Structure formats: structure tokens, C-alpha cells
Amino acid sequence: MNGRLAFETGRPGRWVVADLQPHVAIMFKRLFPRVEQAKTELTLVDNDEIRADLEWFTSRYPLKTEHAGLLAEGRERIERQRADRERILLPDWEPTDLIGFRSGMKPYRYQAQAAQIAVNNGGLLLGDDVGLGKTITTFATAVFGAPLPMAIVVQPHLADQWKKRAEEFTHMRVHIINGRAPYNLPEADLYIFRYSNIAGWVDVFAQGVFKSVVWDEIQELRHGAATAKGAASLTLRDNARFRLGLTATPIYNFGDEMHAVADFIRPGLLGDIYEFRREWCSWGKAVKDPDALGAYLRSTGYFLRRREDDKAVDAALPPPNVLDYPVAFDQQDVEREEEIIKSLAMTVLKGAFTEAGAAARQLDLRMRQLTGIGKARSVAAYVKMLLRDSERVLLTGWHREVYSIWQKALSEFNPVLFTGTESTAGKKRSMDAFTNGDSRVMMISLRSGAGLDGLQHHCNDIVFGELDWSPQVHHQLIGRLRRPGQKRQVNAYYLHADGGSDPVLMEMLGMKADQSRGINDPGMAMVARHSDDSRIKKLAEYIMKGEVAHA
Structure with missing residues (x-):
């Protein structure tokens, strides 16, 4: 025999491999890279995939074991579930009850x-x-x-x-x-x-x-x-x-x-x-x-996972129209706290572990807040421009100070809030005001819109006034508008400044998007996003000429 294979019960169970011959140990570690390479007694958390792989391995390199039946059970379950899955996913399958x-x-x-x-x-x-x-x-x-x-x-x-x-x-x-x-x-x-x-x-x-x-x-x-x-x-x-x-x-x-x-x-x-x-x-x-x-x-x-353009779904919608626009940034807000920010940055880079972690959180909070404040008035001006042509705009943010600036600058449109601060009843009031037309701007927190339904019947423009570290947060929010029931193409406007934390955020979002894309849709190339700015350019030209009346 080339070694021993035992099963330890528990939650979860574990497989233990020991006393492998040197050449067998090399092959085992090559097939199971999840084991600790430096150890001689190797353990694996139990699941059916591991059982099937272990059964295959023992057919090539026999190991002394009393648990061959467990290995076969795992492999049989995999085969049975795969056959059932393939049958169910056939285009002519129908539920029986x-x-x-x-x-x-x-x-x-x-x-x-x-x-x-x-x-x-x-x-x-x-x-x-x-x-x-x-x-x-x-x-x-x-x-x-x-x-x-x-x-x-x-x-x-x-x-x-x-x-x-x-x-x-x-x-x-x-x-x-x-x-x-x-x-x-x-x-x-x-x-x-x-x-x-x-x-x-x-x-x-x-x-x-x-x-x-x-x-x-x-x-x-x-x-x-x-x-x-x-x-x-x-x-x-x-x-x-x-x-x-x-x-x-x-x-x-x-x-x-x-x-x-x-x-x-x-x-x-x-x-x-x-x-x-x-x-x-x-x-x-x-x-x-x-x-x-x-x-x-x-x-x-x-x-x-099925995409909206999957043949089985048959519910494709036009791709979102995604546009990046630089906006003006008030550098004075950052300069006033420049020394504090530099001190925090130095601690992040050179401080002890605990100090660096705390400083990193503070630096992130301050920089993102200052970035939002520094471009808040420019973002509000952009939303005003959109509202000359759009019935309603969904505006995303994160900081209360930024919301306050937007509320004042956009007061004529009766903006409402849908954030982590409002109660469930408060969120419902905001939703009702936005969908019935009492409000033309709903300011929504970047991480407060998951699962929200109904906006697609009333709005097709979303403006990212502040950015999140995660691209999937943005995707979730676009999905609040781009879903069955939406009759128009959804326009998503990313408004970013050339100062503060925005340049780093825009760069990081690219890397994180690829982590998500590969796991969600393996083997699929990054989808080229649709971006048509002709509408907004035309609107801007009209505004410059004074040819568009206020809505």
C-alpha cells in the first residue's frame, strides 16, 4: 500500500491521509493544492467533490482505508445530481406540479x-x-x-x-x-x-x-x-x-x-x-x-447563474448606457485638512499593525467625505441639467454632509432620502413621493437599495454622485432601474473628480470588477459597456444656447 486514508467524523468531517510514499505524496499534493504542503499528515474537509477525487486517486495509488463506501457514495451523488440538473435545464422541461x-x-x-x-x-x-x-x-x-x-x-x-x-x-x-x-x-x-x-x-x-x-x-x-x-x-x-x-x-x-x-x-x-x-x-x-x-x-x-440575455430567460433589456464625467472639485476643502490627512497616511504606511488599521479607516472616511463635499455642488449642477430633460433622477451618495449640500442646491425638486438613517416607514414615504411625482430626485445611499423594486416604472437615469469601493454596489443600484417593467434605456452617470479619493477609487474598481466577473461568469470576456453620450452632449449644447426651458 502507498499510505493510509481515514475519515474523522465531525462538523464538518475530515479526511486524513498519512504515511504516503514520497512519490505518492508529491502526486497527492499536486492534485490537492488545498492541503498544507509542508506537512506529512494531510487533511481535507469532507464534501462529495473531495470524495470523488479521492476515489479516483486511490484507484491509481491504492491507500489502506475502511471507507471506500463513503468515497463511492459521494461520487454517485455527484453523478446523480449532474444527470438531474442536465435534465431539468433542457429547454422543454416543465414543472409537474x-x-x-x-x-x-x-x-x-x-x-x-x-x-x-x-x-x-x-x-x-x-x-x-x-x-x-x-x-x-x-x-x-x-x-x-x-x-x-x-x-x-x-x-x-x-x-x-x-x-x-x-x-x-x-x-x-x-x-x-x-x-x-x-x-x-x-x-x-x-x-x-x-x-x-x-x-x-x-x-x-x-x-x-x-x-x-x-x-x-x-x-x-x-x-x-x-x-x-x-x-x-x-x-x-x-x-x-x-x-x-x-x-x-x-x-x-x-x-x-x-x-x-x-x-x-x-x-x-x-x-x-x-x-x-x-x-x-x-x-x-x-x-x-x-x-x-x-x-x-x-x-x-x-x-x-443566468444572465438577462440568457436564452432560458428570454427577458433581455437594452444594455445600460454608462457614462463617466469629470466634475469640478473644490481643493480648498482638502487643503484645510491636508496636515491631518498626511499624518494619517504616514501612519498607514509606517505605523504598527493596530495603529495602521485605525489610521487607514480614518483616512478612508475623511478622504471620501472630503471628496464628496468637494464635488457636491458640481454634482448638483449636473443633476439640474439632467432634470431639464428627465422626469426623475436617482442620485447616489454616502455622507450626510453631502446630502445636505444636495438638498439645498436641489430644493426646487423636493429631494427625498432613501438611506440607512431613515426608518422603514420613512423609506416608504420617500419611495411614494418619488414614484408619484411629488419629488423628482431621490438621494439613495450606495448600500441601501438592494432588493428595492418598482423604481423601473418611473425613472431611467441614475447619477453616482459619490463612489463606492465595490463595483457590485454600483451594479446593484443600476439594477434597481434596469429590470422587467423598464420601458426605456437606463442611463448611468459616474461623476468623478480629479482630486480627493476618486482617482484611486476609479482605478480600484477595475480590479474588483474582474474578481466578480470571473467567479460569476467564468470564461466570459469583460463585456464592453455601452456608452453613448450624444444625448447629454446635445442637452448641454441646448443649455448653452438657452434653448431649453425649465421643466
């Missing part, structure tokens, strides 16, 4: 396909593009056999929207969880939690009350158990038989976030975090080959 949906309401075929695959797997990370109806797919999983009751975790402002959609499409009973303190729950099929209140229900989750769990915008859990909502979600995960994650943007920053997200759907799918970094990351958090990781995730059957 839609009992549970209201008359005249049913999922599209591509939504039903995702739901059936998820139920067969016992879990799925669904990465469909923004606006393709992941909410309806969730209801289909419940109809197709995901065990009930089901806990659905959503962002705070979306709870009512989810309840409304569930009652519109299905006959299921729905209850929205009120508050963090547990209480006697009424009978229901779907229980809607907010990310902000799940931490208070951990003891209830541990009792296994909820047989299925769905996380909407699961990128909220990209930090794993390091947050209260992440720790609570781990308890939910471990006590549920079915797990579904929904997001068009699983990666906000670097590719290692995918490990945390995938682990909520299927523990051990990508090994533990150390295995993942050894196998997939080139340095720190960056995935060295996003395309390879994306292809691997698809091959497991636990990640499914």
Missing part, C-alpha cells in the same frame, strides 16, 4: 428550473442577474418540496415587499417577525426575518423550528460569523435541511468573500478558509484565477 400558486400566477420556466435544482440538491446559491425574479424562485422551492416552515431573511426595508409578493403569487401563510425578542409565533408557512433582528432569535433557531432557510442578498453574510447576523445565520444553517442564497452580486470586494457565502449554503463546499486560500488565492484575499473558481462552483451544482 404548481399547486400552491394562485390562479394565473406561476413562475417562468427558468425560475422553476432553479427551484427544482435547489430542492433536489437541498440547497443552492442562485446568482441570477438583478431583476430576474429570484423572489418568485424562492416561492417555487416551497411549492416544489422545500420543507416548511421556511425562514426568509431579508434586508429591513424589504420585509413588507416580500410578504406582499408571497401573498400575490401563492396561497402560503406569511408572518413578518417583529423585533429581536422571541414570542409565540402564529402558524405560518413563511416567516420573514430581517438581518437586523435575527441575532435575537438564535435560541429558537437552535431548536430546529425552521426546516428551510433562505437568505435574500446573501452577500450580507460575506464576513461569515464575524458579525451578529452571521453568527445567527450559522445556527439557522446548521438546523435547517434546505438552504437557499439569493444574490446577483456574491462578491462585493475580493474573491475570498465567496468562501463565506458558499459555506452558508453547503458547509465545506470550498474546504475551510485555510484550504480555500491555499488552493484559490494568490495573496491575502484575492482569488488568483476567478474564472477557474467560477467554473468549479458551477461544476458542483450548488451555484447557478
Whole structure:
């Protein structure tokens, strides 16, 4: 024999390989780069993909083991799930039972396909593009056999929207969880939690009350158990038989976030975090080959993503018209704090670990705030120009000081706020004012619009007045307008200054976009963005000539 192979039970289980012959150890480490290369006793977190690979390896290099049956079980499951998946994804597949949906309401075929695959797997990370109806797919999983009751975790402002959609499409009973303190729950099929209140229900989750769990915008859990909502979600995960994650943007920053997200759907799918970094990351958090990781995730059957131009979706929309415009920047605001900023920058570069981390956060906050303030008046002037030709404009920002400048400069358009500060009721009032025409400008926080629906019927212009470090945040916000129901092409205006933090942000956004693209759409070249500035140039010429009357 060439060595020993043993299985250790636990959560998760592990495979232990020891006493390998030198030439066999070399081949093993080449096939399994996730193991620690310097060790002689090698461990691997258990999953079906590892079992199948180990079975193949032992056929070439026999190892002494009492667990050949477990290896075969894993390989057989993979083969069975792959065959089922290929059958379901055929263009002529139809669901056999839609009992549970209201008359005249049913999922599209591509939504039903995702739901059936998820139920067969016992879990799925669904990465469909923004606006393709992941909410309806969730209801289909419940109809197709995901065990009930089901806990659905959503962002705070979306709870009512989810309840409304569930009652519109299905006959299921729905209850929205009120508050963090547990209480006697009424009978229901779907229980809607907010990310902000799940931490208070951990003891209830541990009792296994909820047989299925769905996380909407699961990128909220990209930090794993390091947050209260992440720790609570781990308890939910471990006590549920079915797990579904929904997001068009699983990666906000670097590719290692995918490990945390995938682990909520299927523990051990990508090994533990150390295995993942050894196998997939080139340095720190960056995935060295996003395309390879994306292809691997698809091959497991636990990640499914369809684009809006996918043949199965048949719901293509015109590509967004993306335009970059430089705007004037008030350097005086930065110069007044130049010494403080230089001091922080020096600490970031040369300070001790703890000091450098704190200084980096302060530097980021100050520079982005000053950048937003420095270009705020120019951004407001640009929005005014757009409103001569547009009915409404969605304006993105981040800092309260910047919002205040915009509110004053755009007061004639009765601007409203949709940010992290407003209550759920306040957000609804802002949404109502914007959609009924009382307000022509809605200022939305860069990270407050996930899952928001309905804007596409009233607006097709979005202005990024402040920028985020993550390109996927921008993509999410464009997707609030560019979704089924939108009758016009969506125009996205990136307004950036040549001072402050904008030059660095614009550069970083390019790298982070490639991390996300490779994992989401492996093998697909970066899509050339559509950019047509003829409309805005024509509008500017008219304004210079004084030929456009105020709307």
C-alpha cells in the first residue's frame, strides 16, 4: 500500500491521509493544492467533490482505508445530481406540479428550473442577474418540496415587499417577525426575518423550528460569523435541511468573500478558509484565477447563474448606457485638512499593525467625505441639467454632509432620502413621493437599495454622485432601474473628480470588477459597456444656447 486514508467524523468531517510514499505524496499534493504542503499528515474537509477525487486517486495509488463506501457514495451523488440538473435545464422541461400558486400566477420556466435544482440538491446559491425574479424562485422551492416552515431573511426595508409578493403569487401563510425578542409565533408557512433582528432569535433557531432557510442578498453574510447576523445565520444553517442564497452580486470586494457565502449554503463546499486560500488565492484575499473558481462552483451544482440575455430567460433589456464625467472639485476643502490627512497616511504606511488599521479607516472616511463635499455642488449642477430633460433622477451618495449640500442646491425638486438613517416607514414615504411625482430626485445611499423594486416604472437615469469601493454596489443600484417593467434605456452617470479619493477609487474598481466577473461568469470576456453620450452632449449644447426651458 502507498499510505493510509481515514475519515474523522465531525462538523464538518475530515479526511486524513498519512504515511504516503514520497512519490505518492508529491502526486497527492499536486492534485490537492488545498492541503498544507509542508506537512506529512494531510487533511481535507469532507464534501462529495473531495470524495470523488479521492476515489479516483486511490484507484491509481491504492491507500489502506475502511471507507471506500463513503468515497463511492459521494461520487454517485455527484453523478446523480449532474444527470438531474442536465435534465431539468433542457429547454422543454416543465414543472409537474404548481399547486400552491394562485390562479394565473406561476413562475417562468427558468425560475422553476432553479427551484427544482435547489430542492433536489437541498440547497443552492442562485446568482441570477438583478431583476430576474429570484423572489418568485424562492416561492417555487416551497411549492416544489422545500420543507416548511421556511425562514426568509431579508434586508429591513424589504420585509413588507416580500410578504406582499408571497401573498400575490401563492396561497402560503406569511408572518413578518417583529423585533429581536422571541414570542409565540402564529402558524405560518413563511416567516420573514430581517438581518437586523435575527441575532435575537438564535435560541429558537437552535431548536430546529425552521426546516428551510433562505437568505435574500446573501452577500450580507460575506464576513461569515464575524458579525451578529452571521453568527445567527450559522445556527439557522446548521438546523435547517434546505438552504437557499439569493444574490446577483456574491462578491462585493475580493474573491475570498465567496468562501463565506458558499459555506452558508453547503458547509465545506470550498474546504475551510485555510484550504480555500491555499488552493484559490494568490495573496491575502484575492482569488488568483476567478474564472477557474467560477467554473468549479458551477461544476458542483450548488451555484447557478443566468444572465438577462440568457436564452432560458428570454427577458433581455437594452444594455445600460454608462457614462463617466469629470466634475469640478473644490481643493480648498482638502487643503484645510491636508496636515491631518498626511499624518494619517504616514501612519498607514509606517505605523504598527493596530495603529495602521485605525489610521487607514480614518483616512478612508475623511478622504471620501472630503471628496464628496468637494464635488457636491458640481454634482448638483449636473443633476439640474439632467432634470431639464428627465422626469426623475436617482442620485447616489454616502455622507450626510453631502446630502445636505444636495438638498439645498436641489430644493426646487423636493429631494427625498432613501438611506440607512431613515426608518422603514420613512423609506416608504420617500419611495411614494418619488414614484408619484411629488419629488423628482431621490438621494439613495450606495448600500441601501438592494432588493428595492418598482423604481423601473418611473425613472431611467441614475447619477453616482459619490463612489463606492465595490463595483457590485454600483451594479446593484443600476439594477434597481434596469429590470422587467423598464420601458426605456437606463442611463448611468459616474461623476468623478480629479482630486480627493476618486482617482484611486476609479482605478480600484477595475480590479474588483474582474474578481466578480470571473467567479460569476467564468470564461466570459469583460463585456464592453455601452456608452453613448450624444444625448447629454446635445442637452448641454441646448443649455448653452438657452434653448431649453425649465421643466
